[in-house]
Amino acid sequence: MRRKIPMTIVSVAAGLVLSWHMDGAGAQPRLATGPDAEVTEEGLHRVDPSVMQAAWVRPDLDLSRYERILLVPTAIQFRDVEEHSHDARSRLHESEFPVDDEKKEWLRRVWREAVDATFAQQSYERYDGVGSDVLVVQGFLVDVVSHIPTDIPGSQYTLITDPWIVNVVLELRDGTTGELLARTIDRRHAEGQMDIITVWVLTEDLVERWAEVLSDRLEQLADLGGRGSRTPTWAR
Secondary structure (H helix, E strand, O other), rough: OOOEEEEEEHHHHHHOOOOOOEEEEEEOEEEEEOOOOEEEOOOOEEEOOOOOOOOOOOOOOOOOOOOOEOOOOOOEEEEOOOOOOOOOHHHHHHHOOOOEEEEEEEHHHHHHHHHHHHHOOOOOEOOOOOOOOOEEEEEEEEEEEOOOOOOOEEEEEEEEOOEEEEEOOOOEEOOOOOOEEEEEEEEEOOOEEEEEEOHHHHHHHHHHHHHHHHHHHHHHHHHHOOOOOOOOOOHH
């Protein structure tokens, strides 16, 4: 029998939105098979990894019937990192650092703006209401980890290696029932070195790339979930 998986990252993302009722109808995407095929607690089935690396959909996924998209507010969940009293020497043994409240709010704003700008550049027909032909699109950053140390007098830090690790999560829901239709998860490492003086400026560029992941995955899910028979207006 298929095994149910709790998926910590998924449960965190799901906890950021309201609970919804579930039902559905439509096409049959290519799913992973076998006795160990993954099914989430919400009833989403793992897509064959050869098709999409980390995607879960309803078995009857059919996105061809949706004509418009509703882009709903995004959210960010940061990993809990205990704040210690550091000096320059003791910090050498730390790899994860807390993000203060001001930076968290800044990153949330930048993420919202980046997601909105990304979808504004696409050919999707946007809509501000719900309906049977509306696909609800929401993007999260989950388990966000900062490798950016706080300022400490006497520190010799000039470069930061791999400043961010995030999970970019896309969720699609039916505009009438709120039914969860699909979810994708992409782990993103901001690899390389950044100057500590400019790291926050460069972070804006990284956030824009993370937002583009949502648009890319939506296109893939549209192809997977019925676009072959009829291209929906929002995906033309």
